Amino acid sequence: MGTIKGFKVRSSTDVFFALSKYRKKKQEHFVVVTLNGNHTVINTHTVTIGLVNKTIVHPREVFYPVIKDLAVACIVCHNHPSGVAEPSGEDNEMTESLVKASKVLGINLLDHIILGKDTYYSYGNEGKL
Numbered sequence: 001m002g003t004i005k006g007f008k009v010r011s012s013t014d015v016f017f018a019l020s021k022y023r024k025k026k027q028e029h030f031v032v033v034t035l036n037g038n039h040t041v042i043n044t045h046t047v048t049i050g051l052v053n054k055t056i057v058h059p060r061e062v063f064y065p066v067i068k069d070l071a072v073a074c075i076v077c078h079n080h081p082s083g084v085a086e087p088s089g090e091d092n093e094m095t096e097s098l099v100k101a102s103k104v105l106g107i108n109l110l111d112h113i114i115l116g117k118d119t120y121y122s123y124g125n126e127g128k129l
Helices: 012-018 020-024 059-068 089-105
Strands: 029-035 041-049 073-079 108-115 120-122
Touching (some): 012 020, 020 073, 020 108, 059 073
Antiparallel strands (some): 029 073
């Protein structure tokens, strides 16, 4: 994929617009954006494609492309096909698991963004990372 390679991420809003193609997907897509030390995008990887209301995500699959890209930071993102960007209980549990794994690996997880139809939810902006 890698359509936003070289893009410098300054905010969650940047990610919302850069990954806007996922807002209209009819299935959940879980994506990891790998970043260098300057927060410039190295690559974008689709980790998993799920159902209309759920996808299975494991830290092993999320951080594999981050390590492979020699990234120092990442942002994870997934869409809600319903168009509602509010996190579910499963989203909160998954985020907690990813935060723990990122600390063990020494990789800075900058944000987890949920894409809705016209808006987004940022765990980083909400102070939940």
